[in-house]
Amino acid sequence: MAKTDTKAKGLDRHGLTDEQLRQIFRNMLLQRQLDNRGFQLNRQGKVPFALGSEGHEALQAGAAMAFNRGKDILAPYYRDLGLALGIGLTPYEIMLSIFARVDDHNGGRQFPNHYSSKAAGLMSFSSILAAHIPHAVGAAYAQKYRGETGRAVLVTCGDGTTSEGEWHESMNFAAIHKLPLVMLVENNEWAISTPLSKQMANPEIWKRAEGYGMPGKRFNGFDPIETYANVKEALDRARTGGGPTLLEGMCYRFLAHSTDDNDMTYRTKEIVAEARKHDPVPNFQAVLVDSGVMSDADVDAMKKDVLRETNEATDKAEAVPYPQASDLYTNLYEGAWQPWQ
Numbered sequence: 001m002a003k004t005d006t007k008a009k010g011l012d013r014h015g016l017t018d019e020q021l022r023q024i025f026r027n028m029l030l031q032r033q034l035d036n037r038g039f040q041l042n043r044q045g046k047v048p049f050a051l052g053s054e055g056h057e058a059l060q061a062g063a064a065m066a067f068n069r070g071k072d073i074l075a076p077y078y079r080d081l082g083l084a085l086g087i088g089l090t091p092y093e094i095m096l097s098i099f100a101r102v103d104d105h106n107g108g109r110q111f112p113n114h115y116s117s118k119a120a121g122l123m124s125f126s127s128i129l130a131a132h133i134p135h136a137v138g139a140a141y142a143q144k145y146r147g148e149t150g151r152a153v154l155v156t157c158g159d160g161t162t163s164e165g166e167w168h169e170s171m172n173f174a175a176i177h178k179l180p181l182v183m184l185v186e187n188n189e190w191a192i193s194t195p196l197s198k199q200m201a202n203p204e205i206w207k208r209a210e211g212y213g214m215p216g217k218r219f220n221g222f223d224p225i226e227t228y229a230n231v232k233e234a235l236d237r238a239r240t241g242g243g244p245t246l247l248e249g250m251c252y253r254f255l256a257h258s259t260d261d262n263d264m265t266y267r268t269k270e271i272v273a274e275a276r277k278h279d280p281v282p283n284f285q286a287v288l289v290d291s292g293v294m295s296d297a298d299v300d301a302m303k304k305d306v307l308r309e310t311n312e313a314t315d316k317a318e319a320v321p322y323p324q325a326s327d328l329y330t331n332l333y334e335g336a337w338q339p340w341q
Helices: 018-043 057-066 081-086 091-099 132-145 159-161 165-176 206-212 225-240 269-276 280-290 296-318 327-328
Strands: 073-074 151-160 181-187 216-220 245-250
Touching: 018 057, 018 081, 018 091, 018 225, 018 280, 018 296, 057 081, 057 181, 057 225, 057 280, 073 132, 081 091, 081 225, 091 296, 132 165, 132 181, 151 159, 151 225, 159 165, 159 181, 159 206, 165 181, 165 206, 181 206, 181 225, 206 216, 206 245, 216 225, 225 245, 280 296
Parallel strands: 073 151, 151 181, 181 245, 216 245
Antiparallel strands: none
C-alpha cells in the first residue's frame, strides 16, 4: 500500500498556491462530511442507499484541481464525490442526488452519487461497470474530429472495472486514434468483495499501458499534491495533441462498498485499521499545518464551516418535493412516451 511521504520530504507544491492547497483540503473535508451524512441518512431511514469515498479524498481533490473548468469533460464513476465537488457541484446539488428530489439535475431519477451537469462538463453515467468509458472515448474522439485543442476528457474507474471488456476496447481505441483522454484508475484494492489478487495475475494496472501504446504511470493517491502533478501532466499532454495516458492512483476503501454491503464478511477490522494509518485527511492536515499554509485555528474554522454547509444543504434538499409519478414517462423516447407507439 502506498504511504503518504510528502511531510517527510518537505512540501513540494508543484506550482500550487496556498489558496489552492486550502481548496484541496476543504474538498477533502467536505467529501468526508458528506459521506458521513449519506450513511447517517440511510441509517435513519431517510434515504435507501448511500456510497462512500473515504480513502479516495486526496486522489479526487488533487485530480479535480488539475481539471480545466469550462473546457474539460469529466466522465466519473459512482465513487467520485470529490471530483464532482472539485469541478463545481455544490453540497446542495449532492444532497439533491442523495434524496432523489425533483430539483436534482437528473430529476431524482438516478441512483445517489450518479451526478451529471452539462454546465460543469460532468457526463451522466450508469452503475454498469465500464459502460461510461466508451462514452468518454466518444467525447474525446469528437474533440479530435472537430479539431478542438486545449481541452481533454478525464475518465475514472475503480480497479475492478479494468477487468471489463469495454475498458480494454476503450483503451485500445483511444490509443490507436491518439485521443485527448486521461484514464484515471482509482485503485482501492477491492472490487466490492474481490481483492486484487483474485482479479488479475499482474496487479500493476498501469503496466498495461505499454501494450496499448500509451504512457502509463502509478502514483500515491494518498497524496493530493502528487496526484495533482500526475493528472495535470497527463491532461496537459492530452490537451496539446500528445494522446491518452493510463494513470493508476493507489488508495484504499475504508468503508463498506455501500450501505448494502457488510465488508466484514471479506476483510477484518484489523486490515482496515492498518490502512487507516495512511488516512489522507489527517495526514494532509498535518502537512499544511507543519508547512505554515494553515494554522490549527484555520483548520478548526474550516471544519466548522464544512459542517455548517453540509447541514444547510441537507435541510434545504430534504425540504424539496419528490418528482411527480407522471414524470416516470418523460425523457425516455423522442416524441410519444408510450414505448408501444
